[in-house]
Amino acid sequence: MTQQPARIQRRRSKGWRLPENAVIVSRPSRWGNPCKISLMQEMGYHDPHAAAAENFSRWLNGSRFDAPTDEADQRRDRILADLHLLRGKNLACTCPADRTCHADVLLRRANMPAAELQEWVRVVRERVDWHRVNDGGSPLHPTP
Template sequence: MGSPGTALHGGVLARGSLRQRAGRRLGALPGAGTVSPQRIQRRRTKGWRMPEDAVYVGRGTRWGNPYRVGYTQVRMPALDGSEWELEGRGGKTSGQRHPFHHPGGTFEKPIISLHQVEDATAEQCVELYRRLLASRTAMRLNARALAGTDLACWCPLDQPCHADVLIALANPPGERQGP
């Protein structure tokens, strides 16, 4: 679809690959300074347009965070003794204590612990996304294609966002941007 060098990206036909667009954005001209990638909040206000070289990384894209505030649940404390972990069992009521039957127990001597189940906060959803990326090598390697690119998401700029995780992963500190 489209002419050579075009790609469907975030629902918009964009010229060039991510790396080519990032190179143009970062000032591929000799002597041009580098610009750090940033997170951009998408808006629905009339007349607002996402910058041409920005990449949308919200839900529905390969970079979207599957953990949603208000839907994702965490249990406290975690089974490994840490402060919290993802509650993988669906259908639990947030704000209540639920029993967890540990697999090491028997029918006569069950091992049961009680855990508080709560809706995940924005910080917890971002941390869960960070853990997801850490467990998926291919996704981590593909994130390098976002190097030098502004990322757009719906999250307010004053709150944690998975786009910050992607920016940090794609642009490690000390690595020079651009040509």
């Protein structure tokens, strides 16, 4: 029986090792959440971890509300393009295991059925391109 991929808490203590079949997705990694928990605290959210994870989920789904920049769009697109690489992997983040984390969003998306994931990525890219054009910019994925 194959175990479901899970989120694990990354430790910074001496001797801690990343388990096999795990990928680090904490903030400084390529998979990191661009939304800072400290910002959510400053904004007065009751649960800043949950707020940051929800913000990440909206952003990954194509929202440009909080980050309408080329850099943010390109970062999202890199994550979307490589999300399949996380399929079947455990994801390690420094967030406490009992708190909501953006790794939960990555786990859910990366482990969707392959065809469903591919279609979701296509829809998100269309959504982002529509917003980019609507805001006077050019699409990241122009159609021929």
